[in-house]
Amino acid sequence: MTLPWQRNRGIRQITQGLGTLDREVFEAIADSPTPLLDTIMPPLTRAADHSKLWFAIAAILMSSGNPGARRGAARGVATLGVTSMVTNQVAKRLWKRPRPNRTSVPLPRQIKRFPTSSSLPSGHSASAAAFAVAVGLESPGLGLALALLAGLVGLSRVATGAHYPGDVVAGFGIGAGIAVLGGRLVPPVVETRLPRTEPLVVDTPERPDGAGVVLVVNPASGSGTGARVLGEVREALPRAEIVELGEDDDPEQILRDAAARAEVLAIAGGDGTVSTAAAVAIDAKLPLAVFPAGTFNHFAKDIGCPTVADTVGAIRDGSVVCVDLVCLNESRMVVNTASIGAYPFFVQTREKFEHRLGKPVAGIYAMLHTLRKDEPVTITYDNKTLQTSLFFLGNSVYLPAGFAPSRRTRMDDGLIDVRILETGRPLARLRILAALAFGRLERSPLYHEMQVPEFSFTSANGPIAVARDGEVGEEYDEATFTSMYRVLPVFRPLP
Structure with a gap:
């Protein structure tokens, strides 16, 4: 002892x-x-x-x-x-x-x-x-x-x-x-690592002068960017047919008329117009060329065509790959994102201040501002009913994780990215802001994230307006989003 x-x-x-x-x-x-x-x-x-x-x-x-x-x-x-x-x-x-x-x-x-x-x-x-x-x-x-x-x-x-x-x-x-x-x-940010796969390349003829291309362009889009794009395309692809949209024209009908005589359907406009063109291109079984002529051009950037020269080069080389789209209730296409509640207001507020305050601080301010002015909705999905005013749905997986998705590294994963902030629980707003400030939002029980091939919800309070690709769309009592795997062939530079 x-x-x-x-x-x-x-x-x-x-x-x-x-x-x-x-x-x-x-x-x-x-x-x-x-x-x-x-x-x-x-x-x-x-x-x-x-x-x-x-x-x-x-x-x-x-x-x-x-x-x-x-x-x-x-x-x-x-x-x-x-x-x-x-x-x-x-x-x-x-x-x-x-x-x-x-x-x-x-x-x-x-x-x-x-x-x-x-x-x-x-x-x-x-x-x-x-x-x-x-x-x-x-x-x-x-x-x-x-x-x-x-x-x-x-x-x-x-x-x-x-x-x-x-x-x-x-x-x-x-x-x-x-x-x-x-x-x-304060957990460190862990970047989501997506599996790498080879893109689905479509065999397409080279078009050095733009023969067979019909471009529909709104000259007034992007505060006049459309007119600049029009001039660049005329010079770079002299044999391409260009159709200018007028103020009273129906974009969808003009696009369908253009698709009837095109070998390649091209569009120059914002993401909302690109969404309409994508639906037309799928129906006509045509490849789509996208020229960045909107305000943000998220779709054009994410497919690798942030400039007119990138799209022109892809058309000349015949570089076409297939990307995903999301179909809403078997009738509407989503090329980037859909949302309900105050999510678009949150994004606009954050982007307004992030250059001066930095993204983290701007995100906290935007969240506070949005939660103070939100009009929550109640939805049911996967046998769960919750109240939310911040609902994001993306075509393909977005990065980073958390409630500030900003980019996609690929657009052919067959998945829908869904992120929801639940605001109906006790002290929900205070808990959300505290979790955001300490970098723990992804671990909060008020935050829901999933990557799935299909997502549906029903509204408990009557029809809900669903914004698609930055534009407020129709109202729905029930909404079903389905990933359409590699359904759209688009022109983009190959690596």
């Missing part, structure tokens, strides 16, 4: 042994006459003073334009602040340890301003680990590179005589622990 005093003596012996080992390792590093350490360690440890090194790296990451790098920089700086406070105001007050005797450290390697605070733990090491791990949560590749740099910063604190190795290890533990805890409280 081991007595308490024996256990305590054993613990003291272990502690003393670790302290001796810590001092011996310090002396081995300090006594090492290495010119490389003398040259690199002092400037590196000075660069890390007051976290200047990490703030400079964060500024570079923020200006990179890479979403993962920018999120990592923001998370890194926030974690750095918390870690610095915990280390200097809490940890150093709990453990008092004198600084090492630096007489054995070569003079060229010694730092000029020797710190007087407790040696345990190393604040520089804690900040380094906090920043590196926090960035790594959002961007693993960058995190690995920064972890190596953080290790060098920790080594510099020993090499210059500021800390024992144990102080550095303790600092690393504190910084990494706070970063991991932050990742649990």
Whole structure:
């Protein structure tokens, strides 16, 4: 039987042994006459003073334009602040340890301003680990590179005589622990990775001069963009027939007349007009060429034709692939998105402010603004009844996850992307805003997301207006959305 005093003596012996080992390792590093350490360690440890090194790296990451790098920089700086406070105001007050005797450290390697605070733990090491791990949560590749740099910063604190190795290890533990805890409280954004498949390519003749192409264009679309597109197409595809829509023309009828004599149906307009053209092209069994002439041109951009030159090049080369559409109640086509409730208002508000406030802050403001002015509807789907004012449905899977879908990497996955925010539960608005602010919306029980080949809902309060591709459409008591897998051949540049 081991007595308490024996256990305590054993613990003291272990502690003393670790302290001796810590001092011996310090002396081995300090006594090492290495010119490389003398040259690199002092400037590196000075660069890390007051976290200047990490703030400079964060500024570079923020200006990179890479979403993962920018999120990592923001998370890194926030974690750095918390870690610095915990280390200097809490940890150093709990453990008092004198600084090492630096007489054995070569003079060229010694730092000029020797710190007087407790040696345990190393604040520089804690900040380094906090920043590196926090960035790594959002961007693993960058995190690995920064972890190596953080290790060098920790080594510099020993090499210059500021800390024992144990102080550095303790600092690393504190910084990494706070970063991991932050990742649990505010989960990092995990980009959805979609399976890659080969596109379905359709054998189509080359049309270097546009022969057989009938283009229907609204010259007034996109605040006059349609007129510019018209001129570019006339010059690039001289044999293409161009039909200009007048103010009193019925776009669908004009498109059907054009399809009757076309080998390729082409459209220049906004996404609402593209949706109508897609339905006509399917009925006529024609490939569709889309020229970006609207305000946002989401469909044209997502198929790889953000400019007139891209579409012209695809027509000349005969580059055609098949993409999905969504059919609403077997009568209406959706090329991008459908929604009910206040979702279009939410998107408009967010886009209005995101360039000034940044997307996260603009998203929170738009959500607050929308929830204050929303008119919720009650729907039933999958044997569940809920109240919502923010309902999004997309053709193919959108990225990123959460309630700010913005892009598609493919449009032939045979899936419908459905995202719903439930607003009928107690304190729903406050819970939604809190989840959005802390990055936990995807884990909230008020958030519903699914990727399915078909989705249906019924209204409990009478007909609901369904917006399609940015335009308010008809009202429905029941709505069924069905993915039409690779139903539409479109011209797009091939990789």
